[in-house]
Amino acid sequence: MSESILSDLPEVPTDGDPLVAKIANLPIAQPRTPEPEGHKRTRYRTIWISDVHLGTKGCNADMLIDFLDNTDSETMYLVGDILDGWRLKKKFYWPAAHNDIVWRILKRAKRGTRIVYIPGNHDEMFRQFTGLNFGGIEIRRVAFHDTADGRRLMVLHGDEFDAVMLSQRWLAFVGDWTYRAAMQLNVLVNGVRKAMGKPYWSLSKAAKHKVKNAVEFIGKYEEVVAKAAGQRGVDGVVCGHIHTAEFRQFDFNGKPVEYWNDGDWVEGCNALVEHEDGRMEILNWPDVIKQRGQQEAERGSAVRAEADADAKDPDPDRKAA
Numbered sequence: 001m002s003e004s005i006l007s008d009l010p011e012v013p014t015d016g017d018p019l020v021a022k023i024a025n026l027p028i029a030q031p032r033t034p035e036p037e038g039h040k041r042t043r044y045r046t047i048w049i050s051d052v053h054l055g056t057k058g059c060n061a062d063m064l065i066d067f068l069d070n071t072d073s074e075t076m077y078l079v080g081d082i083l084d085g086w087r088l089k090k091k092f093y094w095p096a097a098h099n100d101i102v103w104r105i106l107k108r109a110k111r112g113t114r115i116v117y118i119p120g121n122h123d124e125m126f127r128q129f130t131g132l133n134f135g136g137i138e139i140r141r142v143a144f145h146d147t148a149d150g151r152r153l154m155v156l157h158g159d160e161f162d163a164v165m166l167s168q169r170w171l172a173f174v175g176d177w178t179y180r181a182a183m184q185l186n187v188l189v190n191g192v193r194k195a196m197g198k199p200y201w202s203l204s205k206a207a208k209h210k211v212k213n214a215v216e217f218i219g220k221y222e223e224v225v226a227k228a229a230g231q232r233g234v235d236g237v238v239c240g241h242i243h244t245a246e247f248r249q250f251d252f253n254g255k256p257v258e259y260w261n262d263g264d265w266v267e268g269c270n271a272l273v274e275h276e277d278g279r280m281e282i283l284n285w286p287d288v289i290k291q292r293g294q295q296e297a298e299r300g301s302a303v304r305a306e307a308d309a310d311a312k313d314p315d316p317d318r319k320a321a
Ligand SMILES: [Mn+2]
Pocket: 080, 081, 120, 121, 122, 157, 159, 240, 241, 242
C-alpha cells in the first residue's frame, strides 16, 4: 500500500495536466533517512521556507533535511518554488532525499503543525488548487500572518512583481543561465570541500555582492515588493523568489514597512523564523551547523578536561559517595 501526495484529494482532476498527474501519483515512500527520535528540536512560533526546487540537482536536500529534523513550529509557510515543475517537465528527477523532504513535511502536518503552501512560479501547476487542503496542507495564493506582537504580514512568493520589474528583466534572464551554471559549480566546489572535510561555502554569497547589476536588481525588487505591501496597508511582507534572504525596512507614506525574504535551499540555505515573542530572524543553516559543530567540540573537550582533572585530583566528595 502506497500513499501518494494527493491521496487525500481524490476528487481533483489531474488528467488535464500530465505533470500534475505525475506528481500527484508520486509514491511517498518511507524516508531513506529516518527522522531522529527523542532529540530536542528548536521550537519557533513560525517558520517560512521557499525556493527548495525539489526535482532538480541544485536542491540542497541534505541541508534541508537537517533543518527539518532540528526545528519545529506552530505554523510553517512554504513560500513557493518548493517543487520545480519546469525542470521536472523536461527531465524527471526524483531522488530519495526529495521524497524524504515531502514525507517530513506531510508528517509535520500530521503532528499538528499548520502548514500553508503558497505555490510559486516554478510550481504554478498547484495554483489551480488554491483554497483547497490536502494532507492537512492549506494551498493559498497569498496569506496574511499575524505575529505574536501584533504585526500583520502579507506572505506571497514574489513572482507577481516580475511584470513590474520588466525594465530589468534582461538582468533576470542573464541571471537565470549564469545562475544555473554558478549553482553547478557550487555543487562541484562543495563536493570537493566536503571530501576534504571543509565546511560548506556559498559561491553566490561571495559573487552576488560583487555583481553590481544583480545588486541593483535585488534592491529595486525589494523596494517594489515593500511598496505593494504598504499599499495593502500591512506592516510588512514575506516573500522568496529571488533567492536572496534579506531584511529591510522601508517607509511608505510615513509608515514603516518590513521586507523579509526567506532565501532559498539551492545555495544560500536560509529560513525565516518568528520566535514566541514575535521577534523575527533569518537563519543561515550552514552557519547554524558550523556553530553546532563548534559547540559539540567544546563540550567534548570540556568533558575530556573534567575527566583528566578527576584522574589527577579525584573529587573528595565523589570519593566519599
Ligand atoms: Mn520563483
